Amino acid sequence: MYALKLLSAFFKVNVQMALAYRADTIVNILLNLMWLGWELLSLSIIFSNTETLGGWGIGELIALLGVFRLVNTLMIALIWPNTEKFNQSIRDGSMDYTILQPVNSMFLVTFSRITVWRIWDLVLAVILIVIGINMSGDVTSPLQILTFVLLAITGTIVIYSLWIILIALTFWFTKFDNNVTILQALMDAGRYPVTVYPVWLRVIVTFIIPIAVATTIPLQALRGELVSGQVLMYIAISIVSFLVASIVWKAGLKRYSGASS
């Protein structure tokens, strides 16, 4: 409950910050629509030349675009702004104040900045998923939808854990500003089903920087391609990766010595 209270406080502060820059917010929403237009155009260019991509039809790719945008929103609304703040706090030593708070430092580092207007992007993503599934003509049962939601959450946890590990590395290499660039860079691989990629790239985006775990795999659940054993495995992976991330975070914190001391 305490965490929820904190969250709503963070949220309020961030809404106020966003309201202070209204024109920026509007410009950003317009740019966001522009990119959506580009994404749909690029899909239509691809599908004017082929009927299926890696065995998936255009409806399924639109749904995948929706899932991709869900994860991408997480990146842009939470991960980017908080990473920026975190890197800054390592360099100037203001991390001291974060550690001094009587709250879990990982929690504080994750949620203190939220790009609020991005929430509308989540709505857009859900619309894309619904339209895409309807277009694809896949029959989906409530159970499939449930596993889809579950796997989307576990995939998100895996990416979140990776992020924590990446920023925790900053404790060891102080000047490591692009710590999440690799995550953001490979993010783009989530736009297309991993089945189109050559094996080496598939291995990278599934096991090393597991973007596909949050994009392709939930959608595979929706298409009814996964067996229950696989679903359990992904749940287990997400729990393990979260535990590993917390351990790395704690080890990193011990290395932190403040900027001025």
Next chain:
Amino acid sequence: MFLIIKRLWQVNWAEQWQYRANLIMYLLYWLVSPIIYLAVWTSIANVKGEVNGFTANDFITYYMVLLIVDQITSNIIIHTFAYKIQDGSLSGELIKPIHPMLTNALVNNVAFKMLTIMGLVPIWIILFFLYKPDFSSVSLVGILLAIPAMLLAFFIGYLFSAAITSLAFWTTRVYSIHEFYFALILLFSGQFVPLTLMPQIIQDIAQYLPFQLLIYYPIQLILGRLSVEQIIHGYVMSFVWLGVALLFFNWVWRNGVKRYSAVGA
């Protein structure tokens, strides 16, 4: 002048070298989307045999050449300069008798480019062995023709980006404007897909814009796909756009500096 450039080079090279870990990250970031497009289109071409006359090998060679061309013709001036206008640290450079954008920032960009190209070489070789492309259509003449074209393209792109960066004298939203500019490049330069696969209307508009000179035209030159007439046309267009870019940049810069009142002054 030569001495100044030499000194600027030493400073900027040392500065970029200091951030080599960041540089590798940038390089990865920038590498990913061409490699993804490459994977998507070769997978389609492999299934269908060919896409609109493009075989899998055509796509592989296109994107592998694109990696080099884009690296040479692109620039990062918005990221290295806009903040100087916004936080006022430009003042120190303005009192020097050399143009901040056309000397220091330019040398900085070239130093950055040299280092990223050094990083690109091993990756490119790995990709070469992964995909085993057939580069038989590439000739020495094509490469020699493409080098001046890429230099021109770099300066065209640099001047346009510099002009957009200079909009920071007026507005703080220069990054949003740049994002829009970047979308235009994506749409009209052939970065996403060879231009001939784009919808007809986009191809028609692209003819009248400078963006295809940045990527599509040099690639076609290197791959030996252009007739003599098209080569000449491309060069003429390059010089015209270079002139336009120069005038445009000069105008924005002059008016911008007049408006500049350093933060904190």
